[in-house]
Amino acid sequence: MKLFYSNNSPYARKIRILIDEKKASIILEKVVLADKNCIIHKYNPLSKVPTLFVNDISIFDSPVIAEYVDHKSGPLYLIPGDxxxxxxxxxxxxxxxxxxxxxxxxxxxxxxxxxxxxxxxxxxxxxxxxxxxxxxxxxxxxxxxxxxxxxxxxxxxxxxxxxxxxxxxxxxxxxxxxxxxxxxxxxxxxxxxxxxxxxxxxx
Ligand SMILES: N[C@@H](CCC(=O)N[C@@H](CS)C(=O)NCC(=O)O)C(=O)O
The missing domain is CATH 1.20.1050.10 (Glutathione S-transferase Yfyf (Class Pi); Chain A, domain 2)
Known part of the structure; x- marks a missing residue:
């Protein structure tokens, strides 16, 4: 599982914080969006960070990634089920x-x-x-x-x-x-x- 992020993206920061709080085992890969050949084009047709790549599919945008990370890396849930x-x-x-x-x-x-x-x-x-x-x-x-x-x-x-x-x-x-x-x-x-x-x- 890999998360693509850029340095100061606040949307990506949410997910990086969540990953750390949950101790989720996800590789973090920093990208530079301004690069013409940025790898993100391959993983997200919208070319946005954050993007999570898992089981051969890409997941975005940040609210969706947050649900995925929280759900898959229990048991301390930071998004309530209720x-x-x-x-x-x-x-x-x-x-x-x-x-x-x-x-x-x-x-x-x-x-x-x-x-x-x-x-x-x-x-x-x-x-x-x-x-x-x-x-x-x-x-x-x-x-x-x-x-x-x-x-x-x-x-x-x-x-x-x-x-x-x-x-x-x-x-x-x-x-x-x-x-x-x-x-x-x-x-x-x-x-x-x-x-x-x-x-x-x-x-
Ligand atoms: N609604 C998206 C917003 C993501 C977003 O706009 N990220 C910016 C970085 S802060 C981005 O990737 N911009 C590149 C672009 O729009 O081409 C989310 O929550 O993930």
């Missing part, structure tokens, strides 16, 4: 992924030459980021972890998104504006799985 709890968790993952989508959209817009950049894109995506952070922050009120105050894949998904937003927007003062999320990230960063997958500023 339907209602699972829906709460999936909903959190959806916000976390949406947060990453907005942050990535701004980053891609910034990479365009300045005369082609669209101010509306920045404004629209930044609004999504701010509203999502406000929403998540409110949901973490009086809690240590999101789901039943117990560490789960919901915290991994949001923690990974927070790490990415912090990397790309260091000007956002989490302690001042989103204290509950600041506390959550500090707590998560005490875990080796989060420490060893922390995004690298120069990439």
């Amino acid at each position: 339907f209602d709890k699972r829906m709460l968790l999936k909903r959190w993952e959806a916000i976390a992924d949406g947060l990453c989508d907005a942050a990535v959209a701004i980053m891609l817009e910034k990479r365009r030459i300045s005369s082609q950049q669209n101010a509306d894109v920045f404004e629209k995506q930044m609004r999504k980021i701010k509203l999502s952070l406000t929403w998540l922050n409110e949901e973490m009120k009086d809690k240590e972890y999101y789901l039943e105050n117990t560490f789960s894949y919901a915290d991994i998904a949001v923690g990974s998104a927070l790490g990415y937003v912090k990397l790309r927007y260091p000007e956002i003062d989490f302690k001042e504006e989103y204290l509950n999320l600041h506390r959550l990230y500090e707590l998560l960063m005490q875990r080796p799985s989060f420490q060893m997958t922390a995004p690298e500023p120069y990439l």
Whole structure:
């Protein structure tokens, strides 16, 4: 079983953290998406990371991979089997992924030459980021972890998104504006799985 990932992908970081937390035996292979001949083209028609290759098939995208990894590497399940709890968790993952989508959209817009950049894109995506952070922050009120105050894949998904937003927007003062999320990230960063997958500023 092999996971293809790239260094600072927040979607891939979720899975790398999950793999480490579950002590799942999966080989990690780093790819560079910008390479024209990147091996990912062979494993995923969408050429995206993360991609999991197992039993001669490729599995994507990250929510699907997470289900697979958690299910196949029990018994400490980080995604609950109970339907209602699972829906709460999936909903959190959806916000976390949406947060990453907005942050990535701004980053891609910034990479365009300045005369082609669209101010509306920045404004629209930044609004999504701010509203999502406000929403998540409110949901973490009086809690240590999101789901039943117990560490789960919901915290991994949001923690990974927070790490990415912090990397790309260091000007956002989490302690001042989103204290509950600041506390959550500090707590998560005490875990080796989060420490060893922390995004690298120069990439
Ligand atoms: N919804 C996907 C998003 C994955 C994604 O967009 N990954 C980015 C890296 S952060 C990627 O592979 N981009 C390459 C591309 O879109 O060509 C998931 O959750 O796995």
